[in-house]
Amino acid sequence: MAETNVDRFDPGRDGWIDETLGHVRYGLRGKVLEDRHSALQRVTVVHTEAYGNALLLDGRWMTAERQERHYHEALVHPALCSAERIERVLIIGGGDGGTARQVLRHPSVEQVDMVEVDAVVVELCRRHLPDLGGDGWHDPRLRLSVGDGIAWAEQAAAASYDVVLVDGSDPAGPAEGLFNRSFFQHCRRLLRPGGVFATQSESPEAFRQLHIAMVRLLRELFGHADPLYGWVPMYPSGWWSWTFAALDGPRYRIARPERAAVVAAGCEIWSPRWQEGGFIAMAAGIARALDA
């Protein structure tokens, strides 16, 4: 659905590294540190002047040392602050380590299974963006598996996780299977009672139809689902969303004060207030499209 610009990606020839999407581009000035082709995708690490070291997959900005909090705090804390229990957490994707680090800040978490499809992503992020995973990489609660997250979701036991987080890239290349009915059905199946599911759900501007389709599909499968709107400056349009669902109603909309209190002081973006606003701030045209 979303085209890749890997063939047109020509990093750094003039000091600028641009992601081009259709007729729009977003560029950071910097210097390429590594540019490799894994078995699955092109993996590029850049030192950028504005945001520190940054990762691109197939020529698309994924994350950066000084911009990652917009994304990771938004995906993690609404789920971790609202699920009934948070002992067992599954992360599908997330090879940069940022999601795991935020999850592991919650002391009630006992085990995090992180299933990343591309070992090269983990290797290069640990080397060049080590603070994203931070202490999480050495936390005995983290179990990293390199493999297919879709197969993991199919094979794991029913009702085996309190929280399932999908931290994948856009639906082109290896992440394509993270956007369909069968995968989401398995994610739902994996949840314990009181569990919460969360996935990044693209931009309501740059990927409007995909965003709407994801929210509709999750609403159909869970009975309800709600997008949270926020900002990721390096993603197309800057306007981004994450969508949450749960087995027993929209519990993800309310952050439990005792859980929030543990992590809030360390957050730059997320707070119970920010989250409340982000769930409400649905643009008029998106609200009409979802009701239609």
Place this chain on the structure above:
Amino acid sequence: MAETNVDRFDPGRDGWIDETLGHVRYGLRGKVLEDRHSALQRVTVVHTEAYGNALLLDGRWMTAERQERHYHEALVHPALCSAERIERVLIIGGGDGGTARQVLRHPSVEQVDMVEVDAVVVELCRRHLPDLGGDGWHDPRLRLSVGDGIAWAEQAAAASYDVVLVDGSDPAGPAEGLFNRSFFQHCRRLLRPGGVFATQSESPEAFRQLHIAMVRLLRELFGHADPLYGWVPMYPSGWWSWTFAALDGPRYRIARPERAAVVAAGCEIWSPRWQEGGFIAMAAGIARALDA
């Protein structure tokens, strides 16, 4: 405070027109239609593939036909839906016509004084982006003055407007005087009882210190003021804000249903719901900085 990139702006040589701010750039593919130097600034109109015809001032993206609603709906409707009366409205800046068009959609408005400093902006927008002002350009309620909005605010009679809207560019070049204490004090002086003031208040990411300083200054002058957070994809970081203040408390936070009902169906972004969320969705780090 914010540097201008006018000297480095080299539009369209390779089919891309980029705004460069520090070590970040945002580009749209397109073709330059006009590139003029007015007495005050460089005024460039581009046909972009992604968003139709677009305006740059001193090499900075200002607006585009298919992206203007993010900005204009956010600036106008929270104020116009909440002021006690809305008979007399002052717009400082706004030469593209988008703010005036949204204001004039409210049938209770009797007179709109729009004070734009640069006649070339009005001329080129009316020629190349005519839908931004639309019917507003021919509405007998609109009184366009080409001149200095700061002098207008100094000279206008006290308590002579129900709503004062500041729709200026960044504080470099001709808009510099729109960001200081004296100007805001005069804007306050111009309000009738029950009146509402609104100004764009920059990006909490790309212009963080300026954003915080503006909110603090307006809180000091009015006793309270609240930023509304939204998105303008073509502005630095995509994350943008508008700040509202009133003489008698935060009345701007509640859209009157009867006013909202008249304009809501024609809005792509704004709705009472979107506005409610945008006022709440303050990032944790900004909230801490404002409380500090």
